[in-house]
Amino acid sequence: MTITATVPSPRTSGGTPRRALAAPEAVWSGQAEARARGKAARRAVSRSAHAAPLRADRDPVELVERANDGRLAHLVPLRVGRMAASPFAFLRGAAAVMAHDLAGSPVSGLTAQICGDAHLSNVGFYASPERRLVLDVNDFDETVVGPWEYDLKRLAVSVVVAGREAGAPEDTCRQAAYDAARAYRQTARTLAKLPFLQAWTFDLAQVLAAADVDDLAGTLDRVRDKAVGNGSAKVAARFTQRVQNDGWRFVEQPPVLTQVVGVDERAVEDGLRGYLETLPAERRTLLARFTVADVAFRVVGVGSVGTRAYVVLLHGNGEDDALVLQVKEARSSVHVADPACEPGPGHDGRRVVLGQRAMQTASDPLLGWATVSGRPFLVRTFRDMKGSIDPVTLRGHQLDDYARLCGALLARAHARTLDPRVLAAYVGKSDELDLALTTFAAGYADRAEADHAALLAAVRSGRLPAESGV
Structure with missing residues (x-):
């Protein structure tokens, strides 16, 4: 077999040089090197650093106005009206606001293909080429190669904002955000232990088992049947x-x-x-x-x-x-x-x-x-076997279950372009990252609610036109 490139230094445990099938920059390194890369990233930016609040030197309404540039002017009031409906609706429409805030925040230096807008409503069912239902991340308008933390932070924030809107106690919202991060971390660690092809084809049944979503089963079945x-x-x-x-x-x-x-x-x-x-x-x-x-x-x-x-x-x-x-x-x-x-x-x-x-x-x-x-x-x-859960309708432990499910799905998605062994070495065995992201999520949820209030004030003052109920 012809080998197109050779990795100069990694060796197997038996001493035989490891040779790559692709260009060196695209190679997934050996186990020891992968773990070393993840741990080096952790030393450079600790997991607890992700609890830090984001920049606050901005006007959220101005950022919304900028995001409206280039859109069809007659539909901007409809967009503002939909964002004004609730804090969670604002968060959904304000990807540009959070992206602005995330820029310059602590990052591990490990990048993946990211959704770029990973909130609870951007997960759902759809049809595969074989006409079977798939449940996965399903919105990629903002996708780029970037820090995996951006997606996980936005997901955790959406858990808290949706939970508050659903009337859940604050402890329940924080626990759900914690469990979203924990499910992400545990799924990354599970994938890191599997043969590459098994990790690549890690299916929905395995995700559901890892996420433990018994309280959500009935809701998932109803959404699946409708889809x-x-x-x-x-x-x-x-x-x-x-x-x-x-x-x-x-x-x-x-x-x-x-x-x-x-x-x-x-x-x-x-x-x-x-x-x-x-x-x-x-x-x-x-x-x-x-x-x-x-x-x-x-x-x-x-x-x-x-x-x-x-x-x-x-x-x-x-x-x-x-x-x-x-x-x-x-x-x-x-x-x-x-x-x-x-x-x-x-x-x-x-x-x-x-x-x-x-x-x-x-x-x-x-x-x-x-x-x-x-x-x-x-x-x-258009709408090919599509279905999704409205997170603000979830009650009791359903929010917690759905948060874990989305966290596991996000880890699977990231591990397709970021070596799961590297990611697992960074996130680690302890819950240090989970705790940090819980703190971050609760703090940024407060800011999202304040930003929503600022949007409502801009509508009342006439600064922003809004058309509601459409």
Whole structure:
């Protein structure tokens, strides 16, 4: 077998030189070297250092205003209105605010492909290429290569904010944040002990067993059962109708769902032709059998409101064979200016797609990217067997269970690009990191609530326009 590169120094226990199959900078080192790297990072930045509060020299409303730059102006009030609904809704939409605060915070120096916006609502069910349900991190608009701590800190904060909103006692919220961090640490340590291929394919059953989610089982079953019924057929039945002499069309529900005609419609269709080239050949062959029936504009999410987002209705083997794609604008990551992060490919749609493929155990088989009217977009199947838990509805030990589940899933996602042996050596056996992140999460949750209050004040004063209830 031809070996393309050789690692100059590591050796096995028997003294035989270890040789790599890839370039030296991409090599996962031997066990001793991996542990040494993680422990060296721990000596440089202690685990307890992650309890430190973040910078506070900023106006959160100004950061929200900056994040609105480049969005469709008529939808900015809707975005602000959705963020104003509650502290947790604010946190969801304020990824740019927390990214600003995280920049310059203590980091271990160990990087992974990170979600960049890892909160409790960015985990959910979706369909794998084999048409089975997968539960994983599922939002990658902000993905970059960066400090794994950024994701874990944002996740822990979201646990406390959601728990408070649900009316849970403060001790319960802190315990759930602690358990999210502990599940992350323990999962990293479990993955570090497995053969590489087993760690790479660590499945949902193993994650659920590691997270111990008995109190959440009923809720997971209900969300899973509902997700199975979601898909293009359901979307088409709910949001489209046949128009006499004009084929099938999306039914307008302004401002959330509106028609796209003329130049804009043709631009989306032209972008889809380029998108096909980002797919494997066999999937291009599949999609070539479909024809475009209609294109509409559809507002999505909280943080994404105001970006250009389209849904495309396609028909395959007859009009009953519907496929609905989402074509969503990909903006620069909120971490793009952070020196601790690597912005990735110049095309932001490609950045999102490659980041998603790197972190997920399985991804949407039609996931790709496109350019529409000179802007980067990502393309994916719309609502394909998707389902998620609303964390602010969780009661009792359910919040704790869900926090552990999300912590374990996040560790699995990070370990796909950061050697789990290195990560495990850093996080260690003790709960020093868990305690530090609990302290951090409670403190930053206070700030998120204060920032939400500042947003409400800006709306009342007329500084920010807001449209609520949509």
